[in-house]
Amino acid sequence: MLATIPTSWFVALSAVLFTMGVAGVLTRRNSIKVFMSVELMLNSANLAFVAFARQYMDQSGQLFVFFIMVVAAAEVAVGLALIVTIFRTKRSIDIDNMSDLKG
């Protein structure tokens, strides 16, 4: 038998990806880059789910990944539409400029 990759490696990779995603969301100014970071976070969650599904031989983990992918796709569609709309008026997608809702 081939040596199985320990689940903890998958979880660690997931954590690393998640952290990169968070770093991207918090530090990027370009909205598209923020969206890409959010996708990264979602995918790291997917990896964690699949890893645990393999460990416990429970397929509901993999099913969950489908749900997450659907949600991510929908979210990207809506988000990109928003960005396009904002770009039309503001001619920029720098999120620091989108502070019209300040209190």
Next chain:
Amino acid sequence: MVGLAPLTVLLPLAGALINMFFGRALGRERSGTVAVVAAALAFGVSVGLAGALVGNGGQAVIVPLAEWISIGSFSVDWAFQVDTLSVTMMLVVTGVGTLIHIYATGYMREDVAHHGDSGRYTRFFVYLNLFLAAMLTLVGADNYLMMFVGWEGVGLCSFLLIGFWFEKGEAGTGNAKAAMKAFIVNRVGDFGLMVAMFMIFWSAGSLTYGPVFEWFEANQAAAATVVGAITLCLLLGAAGKSAQVPLYVWLPDAMAGPTPVSALIHAATMVTAGIYLIARSHVLFEMAPLSSDVVMWIGTITAIGAATIALAQSDIKRVLAYSTISQLGFMIAAVGMGAYVAGMFHLVTHAFFKALLFLASGSVIQAVERGMHHVHDHHTDPQDMRNMGGLWGKLPVTQWTYLIGALALAGIPPLAGFWSKDEILLDAYLHHPEVYTILSIAAVLTAFYMGRQLVMVFGGQARTKAAGHASESPLVMTLPLGILAVLSVVGGFINLPKFSDVPYVGELLFKNWLLASVPAEAVKFSWLVASLSTALALLSLFTAVFLYASAYDDARDKDPLAQMFGRLFSWMRDKWYIDELYQVLIIRPYLQLSKLIGRGLDTGGIDLSVTSLGGLVRELAVGFSGFQRGLVRGYAIVMFTGAVLLLVWFYGGPGLFVQLARAFGM
């Protein structure tokens, strides 16, 4: 009959209320009639009361009307004390009052004719009747508190009537300011009266005259010091109401009111309330000889001081105003000497001739106004004596009545003023020679300024066209003048003095009448004092006539006294700068104190603390709103930090890291 006493107050009060509510509907003529009838009926009641007293030998009668205050041991009722002293005052007030009401119907009609606004007419009579009601409450009360109600009431009516033409006067506010001055200066006196009442209650446990005086007579030794304080405070009250030093400054300014007001309130009745107060409280004053001396000296100083100012005035009413202050000084000096009957006698005669003089001066003023109207002059001051002259012959009734009044005031026998003033001088001569000297000088000055006034107004040639076209006043005004003139002539005969040890019919009627209420001793008439005062008065009168007969050829001429006395004359004319002194010493510091407290404490302190509290809250709000700057990244950081913290919290602190380490196979 005695039970009708409350009607003296209720009738004028009813008159005032009727005119207040139905005045406009009644119209001018009838509202004036209502007022006159109310006053006349009150006079009738007073006469009835007098008759009742004659019938029962002068015995005082208390007529209760209604219960008022009853708290624990303190009780005070609305009750009337009908005794010779109060009935004397009632007769004077209602008698002279009715005559003045009649005069006023004519005077105010002329005023409305010249200056318009007929709604004022009714208002005037409401106030006049209200005044009568208050004054009669004052004199008819059987306790200090009810008297004080009347006291305050007359002060109020004085204010309302002085400021009657409230939009007129210097700079449009002069009359209103004069009214306020009267009210405020009176207030200082009222404070004295209130403190006296507090002390009386505290000592005697009651405010009703009878019990109070009984208590003080029974506790003379124990009450010795407090009586001194009480009497001095009563003096302060009397000084305010009766225009004595130092609270006389309101009376000359009060001449801004219509002349009937000056006659009624500021000559015959309200200002005599102070003398009435002292006479009523004679029990207390007899127990405090030091205070009585103070009273006497205040009266004397006022008498001579006011006389000097009157010498130099050129406004016809101002001369009479200062003359009133001076004569009130005579009365106050008399009651201070213990000569209560002499003081009250002078009060009565003075009411006659001073009211006469004021009403006659009103007639003169309106005569000149009629002349002004005739020649279409709107600028001459009709009250300035320098603009008059040559009025003798043009005003038949006014001129003779004015002459009689002036001679009565100067103290020429056998007119009324002579008998009453002489009695005061006699008492001074016998007991207080220094006061006698000063009062005699005041009497000489009195004769002088009246002579001056007569010549300036009636003598020589008319100095302005308006005076040249003056015409006599209507009967409704000249009739009261005539009646008062008759009273000024015969008024002295109610108290003919004791000429010898042999009594005669009609001797000392008034003194015997008043003996039931105040102490008095019958002193023998002194031909020395009488002839000296008469001679001096006549001399002074003729000097004035001689001096002024050829003095004023033109309205702008200088007064001969000014040429003789120069600087002294201008000091007298400017009232010895007392008003200015008060302004600097009292009014300005007080206003500055008010401003300081108002701006510093009120606006600065209290308002500031409240608004700064509000400001603080706003600053906090602004600070907190900084959290919401609309920056998405900021929100993201906050959310992420929060999530991390929550994780750490729920999964334990150090334990989490240990588990992670174990999971990595370390």
